Amino acid sequence: xxxxxxxxxxxxxxxxxxxxxxxxxxxxxxxxxxxxxxxxxxxxxxxxxxxxxxxxxxxxxxxxxxxxxxxxxxxxxxxxxxxxxxxxxxxxxxxxxxxxxxxxxxxxxxxxxxxxxxxx
Amino acid sequence: xxxxxxxxxxxxxxxxxxxxxxxxxxxxxxxxxxxxxxxxxxxxxxxxxxxxxxxxxxxxxxxxxxxxxxxxxxxxxxxxxxxxxxxxxxxxxxxxxxxxxxxxxxxxxxxxxxxxxxxxxxxxxxxxxxxxxxxxxxxxxxxxxxxxxxxxxxxxxxxxxxxxxxxxxxxxxxxxxxxxxxxxxxxxxxxxxxxxxxxxxxxxxxxxxxxxxxxxxxxxxxxxxxxxxxxxxxxxxxxxxxxxxxxxxxxxxxxxxxxxxxxxxxxxxxxxxxxxxxxxxxxxxxxxxxxxxxxxxxxxxxxxxxxxxxxxxxxxxxxxxxxxxxxxxxxxxxxxxxxxxxxxxxxxxxxxxxxxxxxxxxxxxxxxxxxxxxxxxxxxxxxxxxxxxxxxxxxxxxxxxxxxxxxxxxxxxxxxxxxxxxxxxxxxxxxxxxxxxxxxxxxxxxxxxxxxxxxxxxxxxxxxxxxxxxxxxxxxxxxxxxxxxxxxxxxxxxxxxxxxxxxxxxxxxxxxxxxxxxxxxxxxxxxxxxxxxxxxxxxxxxxxxxxxxxxxxxxxxxxxxxxxxxxxxxxxxxxxxxxxxxxxxxxxxxxxxxxxxxxxxxxxxxxxxxxxxxxxxxxxxxxxxxxxxxxxxxxxxxxxxxxxxxxxxxxxxxxxxxxxxxxxxxxxxxxxxxxxxxxxxxxxxxxxxxxxxxxxxxxxxxxxxxxxxxxxxxxxxxxxxxxxxxxxxxxxxxxxxxxxxxxxxxxxxxx
Numbered sequence: 001x002x003x004x005x006x007x008x009x010x011x012x013x014x015x016x017x018x019x020x021x022x023x024x025x026x027x028x029x030x031x032x033x034x035x036x037x038x039x040x041x042x043x044x045x046x047x048x049x050x051x052x053x054x055x056x057x058x059x060x061x062x063x064x065x066x067x068x069x070x071x072x073x074x075x076x077x078x079x080x081x082x083x084x085x086x087x088x089x090x091x092x093x094x095x096x097x098x099x100x101x102x103x104x105x106x107x108x109x110x111x112x113x114x115x116x117x118x119x120x
Numbered sequence: 121x122x123x124x125x126x127x128x129x130x131x132x133x134x135x136x137x138x139x140x141x142x143x144x145x146x147x148x149x150x151x152x153x154x155x156x157x158x159x160x161x162x163x164x165x166x167x168x169x170x171x172x173x174x175x176x177x178x179x180x181x182x183x184x185x186x187x188x189x190x191x192x193x194x195x196x197x198x199x200x201x202x203x204x205x206x207x208x209x210x211x212x213x214x215x216x217x218x219x220x221x222x223x224x225x226x227x228x229x230x231x232x233x234x235x236x237x238x239x240x241x242x243x244x245x246x247x248x249x250x251x252x253x254x255x256x257x258x259x260x261x262x263x264x265x266x267x268x269x270x271x272x273x274x275x276x277x278x279x280x281x282x283x284x285x286x287x288x289x290x291x292x293x294x295x296x297x298x299x300x301x302x303x304x305x306x307x308x309x310x311x312x313x314x315x316x317x318x319x320x321x322x323x324x325x326x327x328x329x330x331x332x333x334x335x336x337x338x339x340x341x342x343x344x345x346x347x348x349x350x351x352x353x354x355x356x357x358x359x360x361x362x363x364x365x366x367x368x369x370x371x372x373x374x375x376x377x378x379x380x381x382x383x384x385x386x387x388x389x390x391x392x393x394x395x396x397x398x399x400x401x402x403x404x405x406x407x408x409x410x411x412x413x414x415x416x417x418x419x420x421x422x423x424x425x426x427x428x429x430x431x432x433x434x435x436x437x438x439x440x441x442x443x444x445x446x447x448x449x450x451x452x453x454x455x456x457x458x459x460x461x462x463x464x465x466x467x468x469x470x471x472x473x474x475x476x477x478x479x480x481x482x483x484x485x486x487x488x489x490x491x492x493x494x495x496x497x498x499x500x501x502x503x504x505x506x507x508x509x510x511x512x513x514x515x516x517x518x519x520x521x522x523x524x525x526x527x528x529x530x531x532x533x534x535x536x537x538x539x540x541x542x543x544x545x546x547x548x549x550x551x552x553x554x555x556x557x558x559x560x561x562x563x564x565x566x567x568x569x570x571x572x573x574x575x576x577x578x579x580x581x582x583x584x585x586x587x588x589x590x591x592x593x594x595x596x597x598x599x600x601x602x603x604x605x606x607x608x609x610x611x612x613x614x615x616x617x618x619x620x621x622x623x624x625x626x627x628x629x630x631x632x633x634x635x636x637x638x639x640x641x642x643x644x645x646x647x648x649x650x651x652x653x654x655x656x657x658x659x660x661x662x663x664x665x666x667x668x669x670x671x672x673x674x675x676x677x678x679x680x681x682x683x684x685x686x687x688x689x690x691x692x693x694x695x696x697x698x699x700x701x702x703x704x705x706x707x708x709x710x711x712x713x714x715x716x717x718x719x720x721x722x723x724x725x726x727x728x729x730x731x732x733x734x735x736x737x738x739x740x741x742x743x744x745x746x747x748x749x750x751x752x753x754x755x756x757x758x759x760x761x762x763x764x765x766x767x768x769x770x771x772x773x774x775x776x777x778x779x780x781x782x783x784x785x786x787x788x789x790x791x792x793x794x795x796x797x798x799x800x801x802x803x804x805x806x807x808x809x810x811x812x813x814x815x816x817x818x819x820x821x822x823x824x825x826x827x828x829x830x831x832x833x834x835x836x837x838x839x840x841x842x843x844x845x846x847x848x849x850x851x852x853x854x855x856x857x858x859x860x861x862x863x864x865x866x867x868x869x870x871x
Contacts, residue, residue, distance in 0.1 A: 020472040068334055110282050
């Protein structure tokens with residue numbers, strides 16, 4: 001019994017590490033220059049977006065979650081922060097000049113996403 | 121007039137309606153208007169919606185005739201919509217809270233007052249608790265469903281959030297209890313305890329926390345709301361010699377707009393007719409109204425006071441200074457000063473770490489804890505999951521920044537770069553440009569000495585000639601004469617002598633106006649004027665000598681005067697422990713006089729404009745944190761080179777890229793104010809971060825049971841739920857305290 005419980009516990013810990021930390025998301029390629037992002041139930045959908053450096057990208061945020069957590073979206077390192085209205089589309093246009101991974105999150109960082117900017 | 125609308129729905133705001141009876145009256149009055157097919161009033165929101173093909177003016181008229189007043193809700197900005205959405209959300213949260221507490225509280229009271237929370241195998245308690253378990257499940261689904269949905273969505277996206285913690289915590293408490301109910305025989309006697317009340321109460325408390333949070337958050341955006349409220353709703357546009365009131369959105373560039381006393385300026389423009397005083401304090405923080413006449417610029421959102429003005433719209437919509445200010449404040453409010461980065465890093469890995477801590481603590485209890493081990497395993501895991509609060513950590517910085525930036529904006533201080541808020545709080549040296557920063561930047565006459573004691577006549581004589589000169593000192597004399605309403609005397613043969621002065625002929629006599637050296641080389645005896653000239657020089661003024669033919673008539677002192685409150689503002693900087701330096705192109709002697717008068721510590725004189733930035737770099741190389749204050753145009757490189765660049769006295773011209781902080785008011789008090797707000801904000805952020813870190817650092821181990829071996833106590837999961845839901849409210853409330861901050865220049869206004 002002791003062995004089983006401890007074993008399960010360790011497996012859960014391993015699963016947490018693998019699932020939440022080691023797993024790398026496949027990016028949604030910004031093939032067109034616009035991506036629609038739904039903000040609902042604690043996640044951005046899609047939450048990983050890839051684009052080419054120096055190109056223009058339009059992100060259309062559609063916030064469905066009325067809780068204040070979802071209210072703002074902040075692009076760390078890009079100096080962009082916007083308030084998202086509930087039930088309406090908020091358009092954010094950006095043209096990153098440097099490649100790299102930029103996280104975009106809500107104020108409390110519960111909503112999380114990554115903008116991958118790759119070299120053209 | 122506005123054309124009759126096609127068959128549409130229109131919304132009007134109603135004032136003066138307080139009872140159900142009013143609703144009938146207003147609706148009946150509106151329905152009687154030709155073209156209206158229906159009218160419905162919402163008493164709670166004080167709005168009425170009207171269907172039909174009818175002109176809105178006719179509707180407003182009808183409401184007025186019924187004894188009330190109505191306005192068009194033009195400019196439905198983000199906030200009124202947002203407020204409506206928030207109201208709906210708050211209502212749902214309250215409903216959830218009541219349901220969950222209604223189930224959880226009686227269960228908890230039952231337990232507290234000695235009721236059995238245990239389940240006995242093969243007894244009626246199994247059925248009773250089973251039924252209560254189903255009710256609790258209903259609470260989890262209806263009042264806490266959003267946590268579970270959120271947790272699941274996050275999970276499949278490989279994220280762990282706040283929802284994950286709540287769903288796992290309450291879910292595991294329920295699951296454990298349900299297992300006890302179904303098969304108590306598998307559990308040791310002491311472990312046959314149910315925790316349904318914990319699940320329900322935690323869900324209730326967290327909903328309560330979110331209601332409080334929603335309310336507290338509303339206040340953090342007050343500053344931006346105040347700015348949004350400055351926008352006029354309509355403007356009186358003059359078209360074809362007729363004044364028409366049009367909604368703000370329809371005003372176009374080059375429209376001619378009439379403003380009457382007491383009305384708001386709708387868009388940025390240039391006065392083409394009229395003369396009035398305008399209160400710009402809402403934008404610039406400058407308390408004195410500003411006189412506006414032909415050719416002067418007016419800014420949207422400011423208030424016309426006394427006269428009527430006609431102005432041409434130069435900037436509309438998002439181009440107005442007000443719109444730019446709003447955009448700047450919004451942007452700065454979202455900025456993250458460096459101090460918040462650590463919290464950010466931790467937030468990003470927080471939830472999975474808590475999950476691991478929960479599992480580890482559960483295992484520790486299982487292996488080393490007392491019996492019933494299996495019960496403690498679940499309780500400890502639940503309590504750890506529930507008490508951990510990533511929200512407080514994540515909110516600590518942004519909430520303070522939001523309120524601090526807003527507070528600054530209402531004092532006419534615009535923070536352009538988010539980091540500036542933190543850097544400004546850490547400055548140790550302030551470098552002030554002289555001209556236009558410490559001084560008014562405009563020479564004025566401050567002393568007139570006439571040998572024959574007729575000062576008025578001397579000024580008139582000088583102005584009559586100087587009116588032809590472009591020199592700034594000459595202009596000062598002309599302005600002084602104008603303000604005394606003297607009339608110029610006819611002159612002939614005006615000539616400007618480079619580096620010496622000017623001359624002209626009046627009534628056949630040759631009049632010379634210029635420096636002493638020139639007059640003396642022309643063999644004019646100036647000795648009678650020397651005492652006055654020295655007095656002028658002692659006040660850092662320039663002495664201008666006037667002579668008729670070979671006789672010295674008098675001397676006029678012109679200087680760029682120190683702004684009235686410069687000395688006081690510099691004293692405030694000293695009080696904060698800052699060293700204050702002055703940077704100027706003037707000679708050392710002249711600079712010293714000003715420096716002594718206002719209390720400057722270091723004087724850097726004879727600095728050419730192009731060397732100002734180098735001087736700043738030099739100070740920074742000495743390890744000082746330097747704030748540079750200048751007008752933002754001539755000083756751009758120096759401003760950009762400083763740790764924090766302050767552009768001062770920009771009025772409503774706010775798009776100054778080289779500055780980190782724009783002070784719309786001309787007074788140096790703005791610098792002290794900005795530093796005060798920054799320091800208060802930084803202090804507030806530190807309090808919040810400290811609180812949030814300590815809360816988690818202390819709370820999580822206690823929840824995991826570190827106190828148990830020493831004191832024999834273990835935290836109740838319900839207590840964890842209460843603490844958690846209060847922690848983020850506390851952070852937001854502490855940030856809101858910043859709104860009450862009284863900055864120096866406000867104190868003195870009310871004193």
